[in-house]
Amino acid sequence: MKNHDMIQRWFHDYHNDIYNFLIYYLGTKDVEDIVQEVFIKGYKHMHQFERRSDPKTWLISIARNIAIDHIRKKKRQQLLLSNLLNLFTEKDKLPQEWVLEDERKTELYKAINELKSSYRDVVIVRGILDYSPEEASQILQWKTAKVNLTYHRAIQSLKKKLKLEKWSDYIETING
Template identity: 75%
Template sequence: MKNHKQIQRWFNEYHNDIYNFLIYYLGTKDVEDMVQEVFIKGFTFINTFEERSEPKTWLISIARNIAIDHMRKRKRDYVLVSQLRSIFSEKSKLPHDWLLEDERKQELYKAINELKTSYRDVVILRGILDFTPEETSQILKWKVDKVNLTYHRSIQSLKKKLTSEKWSDYIETINQ
């Protein structure tokens, strides 16, 4: 019963974080089943949680693994452009759709999705979801130095992808 209450509390606290992470990671808002799977796995393995990290980072790690498994099962690359088209064809808007509102943000999102997996993971966790280097290292099971170096390299890679004039002001904010 104690584990049941614990996972309920974590669900209430971290549901939105897990949901948003999976949306950014997979490029689709159809992730509710995976969010539930995260908490089912969390409940199943709660006794293995050693509290060396925050529950949120442990659950994000589970979410990341579920997303990777999901992509492998589908045996296809997630083509962001086609997914974005399906999102834009809908009339209703959810709060997290702000990321997709204008062409520039779409291009940024596409550029992030085109990064190699390790770069994309770090950009989503550090740059979009605003996790600390320590939290990111726990989620990715990397050393903090690797997180920082990979984040720096991923930003450099994004700068190269976004060299057009309309990106000059945005690139300046990245440099700061």
């Protein structure tokens, strides 16, 4: 199969997964340009895809790296604040924005985004998007043991941040 046909198939199969990942990662629904950038970069670097992992995890790794670059270009806190304000003023919300619909989820969303980047990354990939430790290790380019340890520490950090007993049940559902 030619690279062009393969990337088209991947786009069809994984566009929504990349889109959802970037929404959670960047805290905005305005990620279509970045999604396209992921597939363009994937196409340009297809010769580096070793086929030892699932194409989706490889593409999410690319998406994560592009998102990190995007965050570095803008002051992260200004971007997050303006995006949250925009989300709350819009009347038509996408299904992916369910996480912002009620106050508890909004507080949890803010707490997750206040975590250090490695904790935030693993909570999004493992807790929200529900990838296995093995898939998360491919996406984050970490060893599986590091994924598990960092995820455990991130959940503990979230519990400390929220400091409310009413949150423990909700955090346990993320922790699985």
